[in-house]
Amino acid sequence: MRKFWLAAVVVLWALAFGQQEIKAGWIYVGPIGDYGWTHAHDVGRKEAEAAFPWLKTVYVESVPEGQAGSYIDQMVRQGVKVIFATSFGYMDAVQEAAKRYPDVIFAHATGFKRAPNVATYMADFYQVYYLNGLMAGALTKTGKVGYVGAFPIPELKRHINAFTLGVRAVNPKAQVLVRWIYEWYNPAAAKEATEALIAEGADVFAFTEDSPTVVQVAAEKGFPSFSHYSPMLKFAPDYVVSGQLVHWGTIYKDFLAKVYAGLYTPKNLEDVDYWWLLPQGAVELGADFGVPINPKFAGRLKAKQVDHPIFGKISVYDLVMKLHGLMKDVELAFDPFQGPIKDRKGVLRVPEGLRLTKHQLETMEWAVEGVVGPWPNEPK
Amino acid sequence: MVESWVVATLARGLAFAVPLLFAALGELVAERAGVINLGVEGMMILGALSAFVVADLSGNPWLGVLAAAGVGAAAAFFHAFFSITLRANQYVSGLALTMVGLGLSGLLGKPFAGRPLAHPLPKWDVPLLKEIPWIGPGVFSGQSALLYLGFLLAFLLWVFLYRTRGGIHLRSVGENPAAADALGVNVYLVRYLAVLFGGAMAGVAGAYLSVAYRPSWTEGMTAGLGWIALAIVIFAAWDPLRAVVTSFLFGAFYHLAYRFQAHLAPEFLKMTPYLFTILFLVLSALGKSVRLGAPEALGRPYVRGER
Known part of the structure; x- marks a missing residue:
């Protein structure tokens, strides 16, 4: 039932504010065929894309931890508004990029540094x-x-x-x-x-x-x-x-739905920290x-x-x-x-x-x- | 207690040595002909993917090994064409092959990722020999048939290189191609064949990984073994029999790094085979007049009529 209401709210917000489309990008540390960490994130990305008609997604795989910055630049140039960085080692690159692009929303997996436009998330075992x-x-x-x-x-x-x-x-x-x-x-x-x-x-x-x-x-x-x-x-x-x-898709869907609904903006993510366990189905x-x-x-x-x-x-x-x-x-x-x-x-x-x-x-x-x-x- | 350590070290060292040995023997032949191929990693992973695909579809892992040899040789053909016929820089062409191999296998292998292989390469117990105390359970029990083929190949290559006319031709092409040419040896043909052989063996090394060592396909599964094989060629001083020993040393220390982890820094143990080979090289250089240098013409394209 809660899910229904969330969906209803999202649709209403969308109708009211005429948000057209959100482009989200994923930065992966490994290949999506690794059958582990990156594979699981990519399953989550696809789940989110299938769930929301207004969502367009892009991704880059096997990005070395030191080079995340330039890939983020590229994504922003392509018009990506929400960036998920899926490795702990991207933490500082994400912090720097968040300062360069104050209008872009970032979410960093497994990290602990947040900012007005950087949230963190983790599905823990x-x-x-x-x-x-x-x-x-x-x-x-x-x-x-x-x-x-x-x-x-x-x-x-x-x-x-x-x-x-x-x-x-x-x-x-x-x-x-x-x-x-x-x-x-x-x-x-x-x-x-x-x-x-x-x-x-x-x-x-x-x-x-x-x-x-x-x-x-x-x-x-x-x-x-x-x-x-x-x-x-x-x-x-x-x-x-x-x-x-793991079900990263549960976090991605929740996060993106809230971005779409305008609940998450590049100004209010300082305290957004997903620590999702068994109860949330993550x-x-x-x-x-x-x-x-x-x-x-x-x-x-x-x-x-x-x-x-x-x-x-x-x-x-x-x-x-x-x-x-x-x-x-x-x-x-x-x-x-x-x-x-x-x-x-x-x-x-x-x-x-x-x-x-x-x-x-x-x-x-x-x-x-x-x-x-x-x-x-x-x-x- | 001591027995279990010896047996486990032998068994694991050899099992891990197989892909290194095949790739190193192939590269050794190519380098003996004067062509360095830094594409070992790329050819290996293409071999791993094709072996898995063919073994998965046909149900016969040996067909997979054959296919891997074919695909490895085909990949090596590009290197041969660029570096021998077009005389491109061998290092650049080889590196390109590694990158293309890693990328292409990742792309083509997507549908096969995460699939178990129903019929992996069987393990062999050698009758009688496996009864030998200590050595038997380590060397002759539960190993892949490819291990023994690798031993055989190393021996045959040694005979070929040092005891046959063909071997002399091959070595002379790598040492002084102009002189070999003057004596009527077809330098280009020898180099082509050597590089193709190197590719085929790298393919077999990859096949071992995907249909025997760990029967499944995952992107990037060679994880740098191709580069270790290149190092082994140097440490083995371009000698097939020494390649057997160095491959085993690398394998054994790789295993021991995990056995000793509780007591010694793993970095130290990973360093040990390199230290060992350097020591080995120094000792053998001090001893008899063993040639330890690279083939004279290694890495240099041959142009007919130029000095």
Whole structure:
């Protein structure tokens, strides 16, 4: 119903003010065929274009982070009025361009610097990672879960921590072994990192890299894994348990509709910061869209019973479903980073009864207990 | 414990060495004929895409490998035409080939991105040999057939280069094309064949990536391996057997970088194969009179009748 009213308002505004057409441009850091980050943004762009007849879109792919400025210039010259910059590294280029073009609206993904004409947005996975962690903890036999990470930055640390908290909630002695590949996209590196983790004894896998490599390598050896970013179930139908999926389109549609309606202007974006999670439908738990848990693993997950502080004796399958339901609620009845939480050096990071603020989540550098492996910038 | 490290390092080092080895052997032959081809990365990725497409459509991964060799050679033909016949700058022409290859494969490969391959290249267990302790499970179990073909190819190339008349012709074209020409060797033909062979092998290297190593197609999936292959040619001092060793070293250190990540900076380990090869080169240069230099005429177009 709310959606209907939003649409009605948008149409009325359009009729009243005669806005004809909006041209929006996307700057991508990778190729749209990467089957990861950029691919997912492009799916969102197409969704927005299909939804709004008044929207025209353009995009450039594989823009190096240092060169975003000149591509923004080009887009503005083509008459683009709304620019989405989809990589953290574009932050300063976006800030500079926003000063050059005060009438253009900018939205910067994953960043934290805003301006009157620069908004920021993020669809974050940390809740979903916790749920995946619960399942990983139930499935590991060696007590070692492998994680192939791209870069040791707060975003990944937050995800790995949430994942590890999930693993340990089910399997208190389990470890999450982490290896970094220092690239967002490098299938060969992801493969070798996975092989190294296998050699160390890991038998369940999760990762952050823009290809299905980790899923494929794990499946080859018969190990379960969690898909990342795009649905990867089809790459290993018997081995992908679940995963994290994104719907950037929900953010793009909301943002553009509000631009069209005149709610967002190049003067009032200073406080517009999308931090969309499960409740807003920006992210989804699943091995594929609409498949929260691969039915092939339902049996094993139902067989594993845990003693949960809230629900008492419960199977991991039901626990995932219950917490998933709670976290989809806007009231946020449950949060993975619920105190008390100590880091792996023994420092109390989240006191009893408290949760982390968005700022604390966004700047997280510490590692929870159970994370094993190098952790650059770890606080003393 | 030690055994698991040795086995894993052998197995992973070799598996990662295969694409490097094929691409390096191909480039080595082209460079021995005096033509440097910086288009390895481009030919490799075109090979990767065509192998995936053909393997996907036909259901036969070996057909994919063949197609990749064909497409790699076809791509190399452009380089040969520009740099040998038109005598364009070899570096520019090769770089252009890399850029065109990366761009074209990205464009044509869009419909194939994110599709799993139903029939990847099978893995081989070599009977009997796989029973050898330590070495068996590392070298002779679960590797792609292309690994052994790569070994065979390196050996045959060594025989060809140093033990046959054809090999002498090839090397002389790369060292002193005018002299070779005077002796009746068709310099242009030899160079063309060498460059086409280089392209075909780069194609096979790409095919290994998309139908064996990680059976799927993703844009830019060669991720710089073509450039490492070029470096291996230099580190191997243009010798096919040394190319086997250097490829393996690169592969092994690539693997160890992740094994040791908890204890050592990954940057250090990624640097190690280069340090190792330099040390290796220095030691062998100090020892016997091994020729380590590049072919004399490398990178120089040949013009008949000019000195």
